[in-house]
Amino acid sequence: MSQREDWGAFGVTVAYGRKLALDEVTLEVPAGQVAAVVGGDGAGKTTLLRCLTGAVRPRSGRIVAPSRKEIGFMPAATGVWRDLTVAQNMEFVASAHRIRGKEFRQRRDLLLEAAGLAHLLNRQAGHLSGGMLHKLAFSCAMLHRPRMLVLDEPSTGVDPVSRIDLWRLISQTAVEGTAVALATTYLDEAERCATVLVLDDGRALQSGTPDQVINGVPGTITVVRRPPDPALAWRRGRIFHAWHPGPVRPGEEQVSPDMEDAVVAAALHARVAGSGNGSAPESGHDEEAHQ
């Protein structure tokens, strides 16, 4: 077992056949912090998390992580058994970790109390709301007091109130010293993490603290009512934001970007740079793409 506590994936490359899913990607996951991985569909988020858990072996690069039994993992599909009750789900996971008797009951009660599920011990998991299901999955992943917790889109599809509850649990876990790595598509969530890694098609576009990622936006983001080039614009409420690779031009209303702007601009920059001609990317982001 490694004694280091600055876990992470360092310069990791993963290929599935000819598909390069990760291209020399680094994600540091220090104890006591939440490290977020963001990116669109197929960006490589799950692959990177599964490298940390040992389920995917990189072609090259280095994984520094605790032993598998010291890692808690919550898959995107929650991993909860819907035909079992809340209590049975916890028992099943506990038995895999050889946690029994009073120790188990105390841990179970503590976690379910914190998750607001203590009164639902005998409810079949399939009859829980989406938010409750995710909180049960979180509790199962935490049962054995992991040193590193890996959460794959823990709040996707969860209602806003349950999202707040889940985030309280996640933050508390980090405060207590656990290293937390999570994938999320909610950029407001990423903004409250200690560090953010922006992935796009297997490549790291940006990484650092949320401020570093936001301030690292290449080019210029402006407010527009009608996008001059829909492929380089995204909707923000009633208006659009647009990006171009150069410095601000006369007459443009420059935006002070947030995480959403930063992530979209980084992806557009990568595509424009990849196309080599400075024009709009072929795949295009239509005006509804980033609502």
Ligand SMILES: Nc1ncnc2c1ncn2[C@@H]1O[C@H](COP(=O)(O)OP(=O)(O)OP(=O)(O)O)[C@@H](O)[C@H]1O
């Ligand atoms: N077992 C696999 N075999 C072949 N290709 C795979 C496999 N798993 C993932 N991929 C491909 O690798 C790339 C990265 O997938 P990954 O699931 O890591 O992305 P992601 O960011 O988690 O996206 P999503 O949220 O859509 O799952 C995608 O192009 C995906 O199609």
